[in-house]
Amino acid sequence: MVTPNSLGRYELTAQIARGGMSDVFEARDRLLDRKVAVKILHDRFAETDTFVARFRKEARAVANLSHPNVVSVYDWGEEDGTYFMVMELVRGRSLRDIIQAEGKLLPRRATEIAAEIAKALDAAHRSGVIHRDIKPGNVLLTTDGTVKVTDFGVARARNASEGLTKVGSVIGTATYFSPEQASGDPADERSDIYSLGVVLYEMLVGRPPFRGESAVSVAYQHVTAEVVPPSRLNTDVSLELENVVMRALDKDPDRRYETAADIHHDLLVLLQGRSSHSGQAPVAPPARSQTAQDLPPPPPRDDDAYRRMRGQPRQPSQLPFILTAVLLAAGVVLGAYLLLNSLSNDPAPSTTVPVVTIAVPDVTGQSEEEARIVLQEAGFLVTTSRESSEAPEDSVIRTEPAAGTVAEEESPVNVVVSDGPALLQIPTVVGSTRERAIGQLRGQGFAFTERTARHDTIGAGLVISQDPAGEARAPVGSVVELVISAGPQPIEMPRVIGLSRDRAEGMLEGLGLEVSTTLTRNNDVPPGVVARQDPAPGADVNPGWSVQLVISEGPDLFVLEELAGQPVADVIILLGEAGMQVQVIEEPSPSHEVGVVIRTDPPGGTELPVGDTITLYESTAPDLVVVPDLTGATPEEAEATLAGLGLILEVAASRAAVDTPELEGRIARQAPGPGEEFSPGETVLVVLGDYTAPVVDSETESSES
DSSP states (O other): OOOOOEETEEEEEEEHHHHHEEEEEEEETTTTTTEEEEEOOHHHHHHOHHHHHHHHHHHHHHHOOTTTBBBBBEEEEETTTEEEEEEOOEEEEEEEHHHHOSOOHHHHHHHHHHHHHHHHHHHHHHHEEEOOOOGGGGGEEESSSHHHHHHHHTTEEEOOSOSSSSTTTOSOGGGGHHHHHHHTTTOOOHHHHHHHHHHHHHHHSSSSSSOOOOOOHHHHHHHOOOOOOOOTOTTSSHHHHHHHHHHTTTGOOOOGGHHHHHHHHHHHHHHHHHHHHHHHHOOOOOOTTGGGGGGGOOOOOHHHHHHHTTTOOOOOHHHHHHHHHHHHHHHHHHHHHHHHHHHHHSOOOOOOOOOOOOOOOOOOSHHHHHHHHHHHHHEOOOEEEEEEEOOTBBEEEEESTTOOOOOETTEEEEEEOOOOEEEEEEOOOTTTTHHHHHHHHHHTOOOOEEEEEEOSSTTTTTTEEEETTTTOOOTTTTTTEEEEESSSOEEOOOOTTTTTTTHHHHHHHTTOOOEEEEEOSSSSOOBBBEEESSOOOOOOOOTTOOEEEEESSSSSSEEEOOOOTTTTHHHHHHHHTTEEEEEEEEEOOOOOOOOBBEEEEEOOOOEEEOOOEEEEEEEEEOOOOEOOOOTOOOOHHHHHHHHHHHEEEEEEEEEEESSSGGOOOOOOOOOOOOTTTTOOOOOEEEEEOOOOOOOHHHHHHHHHH
16 A cells, blocks of 8 residues: 555654554644544555445544544545545553553453443444444553543444445454344444443453454354353452443343443442442342332432542531431420320329330440449440450440440440550561561551661661561551661673673673573574663672573564465454565456455465565456357367367267258357357367258259259
């Protein structure tokens, strides 16, 4: 593909991505003087009406979406046969790159990203657009952390009467297919939710739920295989978050979240619960027959959700006022009862002893003796128990029942008295490594401070001393001061980059350093020469330290596999991702399907430097030849004529009667007939002439004489 330097008002400055259908370039909008991204459809697809229509459809699908989580489309056009789309330029990385670099993400971070994707899908669905290809590669994270969904190239309008793909065709990426997409059924909003569930699963586990040797095997698993719950592969995944993932991944669309807004709501509830430590879990998926009171609460307004996520203060609780009102009402009722009972004219004495209830006094902070007196005078039976606490020793921590609780007179109240902070034995960590010492102290509930000091005999990173000493007893949370050895006086790390391996190792070992080496391919450093070193030149090192040297093995090499029979579009992507240059030459082939690789140059199995060019010979429809008129030719002449056209001669066993002796033993008929188009390698059937002279009547001959 030859890329122009500019497209109308857009000046292309650098290529930033390569895809199967298109390439993306950074560009400058000369009119508005701003940076934009320009997606250019590959030349080979620009000649196909279907691809052009899909490309145009992506622009139209997203142009009407205005949402902070969707990559904006500014313009679309065509210039000299080059079709392009102008989009918002996003600075950052794709979610695919982040997962490949970091593996599984922290559950909270994954939940936050999934919630933003759900917001983007909700906006698209409300505009009647179904994405149909949600995957990590189509999710971008900007440098400020904003999540943006891109590449609506296979999206379609929900109510479109005619789409670019037939009903039942499979569009999207197999790893993130919904079961209905894998089965060839139409996709709807719930298909996007399933794909979001796959992406969330991959963020939590580090891999998608289904993997296989081919796209077909992965798609089959989406339809038939059960998903392994993510908590079995990552114990940091909570049950509540797992419930959200498994509901999104339900194979029955009717049991999934109905809308992207629903899953966005549950993800926000999870985030709110974690920040407030409330433990609130998302609501389980409701059955169709549930009543309104069984359904989950409606999604909160965005401002309410984010206010709760950010820990803004809630409105004061009304519970104390309600309890006070109840107690007052109970007192009024009891007083009225006693008053009426005392004023009653009924001479018959009552046999029912009224129950007297009293609120437990608050004795928190008082001494055990003071609390006992207060509670006994209030009419309660007092028991005591003790436990360790940060409260002062011998002071009351709480009562059971708690202060303010209404209880019957002479009922027992237990007073919990503080034994003071629990004293634990400080572990002995002198001689341990810093990491092990800190782990021991933290594990037993102690804090620590540290400082370093030079020491000629105790190795760097080991504990020289501790204060308090080991085996002393101290309250939980007490601080232990550690003195960590920085080793002997350091030496300056020499620069060995560019030296031969033997020379570099000899120099470093002479300084008392331990040397280890690894090999790597490098296009700029000769084989056997140091390409990198760690620590870097000039760093402080001590004798006995380990130095890592990376030795060059020469240029990166790429082993070309056998690619014959594979689709050219897939091979271009494969080789491009490997850093190879590709050129395509079309060639007719009767033995290969159209659009597949016939052969490569160099052939499969060749080892060549990364960046070299590989030529792909792409199969096109075979050329047709016109069948000549063979009438009157001998079989030998006809065979030679057809062989020159790539056709095969077949002589029929039977013969055809002819009227002229000139056709005796020569071709009288043929199939296909003269002028018809035929593919090379096909057979032309001919029938030879059979001439019989007419019989002359002797009497007729005599009379004529």
